Amino acid sequence: MAAKKGKEIRERHASDRIFNAAVIILSITTFIVIAYPLWFIVIASISNSNMVNQGKVILWPVDIRFYGYQQIWEDSRIWTGYLNTLIYVIVGTVLNLVVTLPAAYALSRPDFKARNAVMMYFVFTMYFSGGLVPLYMTIKSIGFIGNRWIMILMVLVNTYNLIIARTFIQNTIPNDLYEAAQLDGCSHFTFLGKVVLPLSKAIISVEVLYYAVYHWNDYFTALMYTNNVAKIQPLQTVLRQILLLNESYANGNGGVQGGYGQSSADQVKYAVIIVSTVPILCVYPFVQKYFEKGVMIGAVKG
Incomplete structure (x- = not known):
């Protein structure tokens, strides 16, 4: 045995x-x-792009060159673009939270009788839009074309982010807690500021990441509504302009021509990817656990 x-x-x-x-x-x-x-x-x-195209760059750089980074960092527009993007990310994300979190709290309240109807108006915008031309005409009518504020206010509330914030508050903050606070004379605003927000750090981190990534990557808004005003261009459109300029050089329309021109353009392309993604990659590990939790909230309990 x-x-x-x-x-x-x-x-x-x-x-x-x-x-x-x-x-x-x-x-x-x-x-x-x-x-x-x-x-x-x-x-x-940082490798010779001809070597990259020939498949000789596998694990380590070959024929190291920094032409791509040199072209980017020597362009004064890059610093303006970085500054503008930081402004859009910080100010835009703060305003997004100021609007999204109170709205999510209100829509999570069981005593708000019209919450389902209001939520339907938000959800409707996820599936249907007025179209690009009416949107452009609306933005033009309020004087936001070529205005820095369009980059901040364009998506003040994202419906998906609103849903996951509402779901988190609804399923995490018990109604009994509000009733107990109400007996002590606590208003909705006080309850939101002193109870709900301190207990919602996980979802706040998720919202910060979602909104910050959106503002960081948003180049379509700048492309459509800033009228190429140089002083308000974000980093993404500046990098796009540098990339297109070097592509034109590679095609023989500038001072750099032939195979060397294409090699230089490829280096710029790879350098642009690094410059535009490294800041977000550096931030992501610090909020990864909250990010995963927020994704599950939206996927399972939406």
């Missing part, structure tokens, strides 16, 4: 080791699949 039990334990331990080994191999494979493209962009941005 003891021998049989010992055999079962050994078999179980063997199966556990096999399972653990399979999990480790799968994890390493997944990490390589995700990390290698990022690493390749880094090494390609």
